[in-house]
Amino acid sequence: MSDFRKSDDPADVCLLMEGSYPYILGGVSTWTHDLIKSHADLTFHVVSLVADRATRKMAYELPPNVTGLTHVYLQDPDPGWPWVPGKAELMRRLEAPLKRLQQGGGLAEVEEVVRLLSRRRGKVGRRVLLNSEEAFRMVVGLCRETLPDASFLEYFWGSRALMSGLFATMLAPMPAAKVYHAISTGYAGLFAARATLETGRPALLTEHGIYTNERRIEILMAEWLFEGADTSLVVDKKKRDLRDLWLDTFASYSKACYDACDRILTLYGGNQEFQRRQGADPSRLKVVPNGIDYAGYSKVQRDTSKRPPTIALIGRVVPIKDVKTYIRAAGILREDIPDLKAMILGPLEEDPGYVEECRTIVKHLGLEETVIFAGRVKLTDWLGKVDAIALTSVSEAQPLVILEAGASGVPSVATDVGSCSELILGRDDEVPPLGPGGAITPLASPLDTARELRALLLDQPWRDRCAAAIAQRVARYYDKVEIDRIYRAIYDEHIALPTQTTLFERAPARGAA
Template sequence: MTARQPADICMILEGTYPYVAGGVSSWVHDVLQTHADRSFHLVCLLPDRQERKPRYTVPGNVVGIEHVYLQDIPTGSRSMPGDHRLFRRMEHGITALMEAGQLEDLALLDAALAPARRRLGRRRLLNSPAAWQSVLRLYDREMPEGSFLEFFWSWRSMMSSLFAVLLAEIPPARAYHTISTGYAGMLAARAHIETRRPALITEHGIYTNERRIEITMANWLHEVNAGSLTVQRKKRDLRDLWIDTFTGYSHCAYSAAWRIITLYGGNQDLQRRDGAPEERLQVIPNGIDYDRYSAVPRDTVGQPPTIALIGRVVPIKDVKTYIRAAAMLRQQIPDLQALILGPFDEDPGYGQECRDLVAMLGLGETVKFMGQVKLDDWLGRIDAIVLTSISEAQPLVILEAGAAGVPTVATDVGACREMILGPPDESPALGAGGAITPLANPQATATALAALLRNPETLAAASRAIQERVRLRYNKRHLDRIYGDLYAEAIALPDAAPVHLRTPRQRGFFARWRQQRQPGAT
């Protein structure tokens, strides 16, 4: 079989492009189009083999797309007598990762699986007698006082996803770029171990922190002795196990990464907490086409005061807080127009709840659902935009509106504070480009909007501030060059040194594995 020509960049994506629209996927699509002089190979991590329809037309510089199914690994060959030895070799790496392990632990696991990788699958790794004995040993070590049944199904879910990453074929590339830590980050780390080529991480939201929140709130995970009044230290439970495992995955990804990029400075505190080396951290914000949006003509003369929430009508955008804020603001500004510009078919139930709330509050003449629109056609008519989201990374709509001179009132999430009020080191300080409010607080939102809409001088100052900040810090043309330079530098780097394993036994095992990978080895 002819060896594949390496792509310039292998981009590793978990649950996003090209099958999910918006957000990170839009950013990925833009990167692929912007760097049309580079060849890309995509690896898409998906939960299962369910047929999915692409939401984007993939550009021609994408030379291949691979799929990795995290909960549906290949069947593989039947159990073999040597499987018990295989699991014994793997268990050090598995337990280390369950206890917030390191890159060397991933390297040991990878080396243990490598000789039989093409023959392995769920028969031997999940359903064999050796796998059963391994889960018993891991239970005794990790959570002996917890429910074995719950541990077993958690182990099975964890191991299926981990084995999917360890069994996947890695496309040859000159550099690997993952858009998160987690399983995508683990695959990038494995690619670095095996190919010795550089890996980059760009985190929009911080994967491990998002998983911590989900796991803490999960009602299917139960604490050990949750109802006990004992003063003894709480035993480790399934939440600890999941959080520690994802933390270990972050450690691996950060250790393997040549550059660790995020959108704003606040995210770096979370990256440092999860072990990201300070010297590899870098902030590259998302950018927008400043020339396009700054050319939008203003058309508010003679128009009623108009605000807009621009985004999907889904719970994470907390559209209900926006509607309640509009009801409060109308008491001060009777001719207020409050637009909702975005699709409302993603969560029809929530969309209907929002419509019902508008009717209940008597806002039919004030709040208008306009559906998905071309933003350029509307920004010139809007005095201020509103984000009441309970979670964001770096919402581009603030920048797009800001380039058109439209200030924003937003909740204190993600990079919103930095974009609207400016970073701590802004020089010269440009002033507020709107206002920041607490989560789920319609009164604070209404008050901030009233301060803008009822004071023309304040509104004009906010308009100037946000437009200048976007011009100086978030112009896409400048930011595109930064990524272009990073890709060029990564591709030109020499191969990295082999991963250093910590014990003589690990080093010997890894050396034998590398020898088996040499051309002509049997």
């Protein structure tokens, strides 16, 4: 993986992508790729924040209007010099803002870190910030202050991972752009906050899913974070543990991003409540739903040949998609529909361990002839052969697959997460009501999922009514032509804004570098 820049001129838009485009296939990456292509007369620079320097294969061919690609290696910042003048004082002054960021800080703390590091950028790196004796003493102090009841060894490695990502984001090259657009909070949001502080140019945020909620799920599922934690049924809420360290730190990063961004966009109204709770200014919030190529997907031809009843889960085979529930639902459904085919259409390489666990369940249930892992596919080649799709995710925002399948006349059964209910059952302001486009089920319920899929597969008139309703809903509210127009108006407005005063032009706060 190598950085490139085709021109020294500022890009119109700098897109900030964490763990997704252009290396990971999926809803957010597809959305990003389509966004770039839809505004072919604008130039884009992509900042890809990835875990490490391992070689990655691009999942998308970058469009010609992408004029640059910059990588940020979150767990492997540049080494920097082995010794930097004043490093002891630097680490001493970093301790206070880092402590506040671990306990619910925000933009002021990020600005303080940027000030401290900016004059040393190109010199300071992981040797000083993570591996030096001074860094170790700082971590000891932080542990005593923020997590005194934790195992120091656990705190050391947990805080090191967090600080590595922070420092990598603060020290990476800053591409010149007229607008910085983060596609999540987290480290991408941190980069947006830093960009607007350093350049004076506006920043935008689009949250598909609420980053802190998704990290909370991952953190609660991470077994290593539970080692040494209090696992009793009576939890002492006054005692912080390593999970709180991670959750509070990511909440700080989200708050910094919210405070830095001129416009905070999300896909549906339910997300805005989470954003408000985490400190987002209500006056900056705006709902812009996902859009899909309705004209293209509506042309998918239904396969009317004699074939087995077919369902599909479309998405990455990763824990957050809860593919195991889908497999178990297929096992229940096969009791009534022996010739059932249950396709899994999506990449298999992101979490090989989880894929193997899913294959083991398939074998254990004797579903080798029923459940088929097809891997990456061209979706339009398959939707005409699918009677219903299932989405068993434990977290979603506004999944494109429901819209894409719906435009193709395929109803969905989905868990009650994100905007799935709104997509399938309709919005409150839907006039006239179009009716259900499938069904909503509880989380982790193979029985409910199987029951609703059975109704769609065995009751042709019901399936036809659901298919017609979801197709009309997508055409009315989620056509990408209209969504592109909205984003273009937002880009044009912010590209035209004057450059604001940067942090380097402002007097530092008392005590800051």
